[in-house]
Amino acid sequence: MIVQCGREINSGELKQIRETVKTFWRLSQRELAQTVCEHLGWHTASGMNKVDACLKLLKRLETQGLVQLPGKRASLRKISQEPVATGATDAQEPIIGKLSEIVPVKLRLVAEKTEVAIFNEYVSRYHYLGYKKPFGCHLRYFVESRESILGCLLFSGAAKAIRARDQWIGWGTNERLRNLGYVVNNARFLIFPWVKVRYLASHALGKIVREVGRDWEQRWGYRPVLLESFVDPQYFGGTSYLAANFIHLGMSSGIGLVRKNKTYTTSPKKVFVYPLVDNFREILCSQDAVGRAEG
Secondary structure: OOEEOOOEOOHHHHHHHHHHHHHHHOOHHHHHHHHHHHOOOOOOOOOOOOOOHHHHHHHHHHHHHOOOOOOOOOOOOOOOOOOOOOOOHOOOOOEEEHHHHHOOOOEEEOOOOHHOOOHHHHHHHHHOOOOOOOOOOOOEEEEOOOOOOOEEEEEEOOOOOOOOHHHOOOOOOOHHHHHHEEEEEEEEEEEEEOOOEEEHHHHHHHHHHHHHHHHHHHHHHHOOOOOEEEOOOOOOHHHHHHOOOOOEEEEEEEEEEEOOEEEEEEEOEEEEEOOOOOHHHHHHHOOOOOOOOOO
């Protein structure tokens, strides 16, 4: 029995994989992984083929001499570039006052291409971490008052492994690899530097925990059960997350996942989580997680 990213591969499936690789040897490695996923019914929580996990499996099988993969083809992917600052995201007149003076505050999903570009530009220009293109499932929101855009929220896939989070959830390695898609990361949270409104950040976070599960399900076809976020204490204390009832689990190690010939370190971050449903542990630790959960 082989286990890859939480998926158990039995002898019958291994035989099928070997036959697929032999039959479709003209395909690229990624196309081959797509084909294997389709044959095995190996999908992410959103229903997409679990291609990256399958590629790891195929390379693992090649190392063991069980398959021979086609050679890598030259990638035609464009190198992602940091958005270029334009007048569209120049600083505005200061917005200073009480939250009661600017309500209602709403969160608006950003999907139209030109607005996505502006969103990315805002994050690149004013967030201390800059902009990084999200891969896989993600959502962008503008934080808005009646008169203006006040900030940005970006949600994407969860961190692969965080000791404080994983111990708190209580899942094992296989459950984590299999069900990680049900955890969503608040990858970027930005209130523009010219906006000085007390309690605005926690107010926006309080709204997002009520809306993101529904929006994620409408966009990606399944409902997440846990939010996570990381705060660098060199810049922020995380008080807005605490005020919005996020749970502080402790600190990350600052050491990335160990990969062959690759290491990286970063400054330790405060780890925050927010359960979106009552039975989140049951779902995250289950053998057969489903795309919908009851709160």
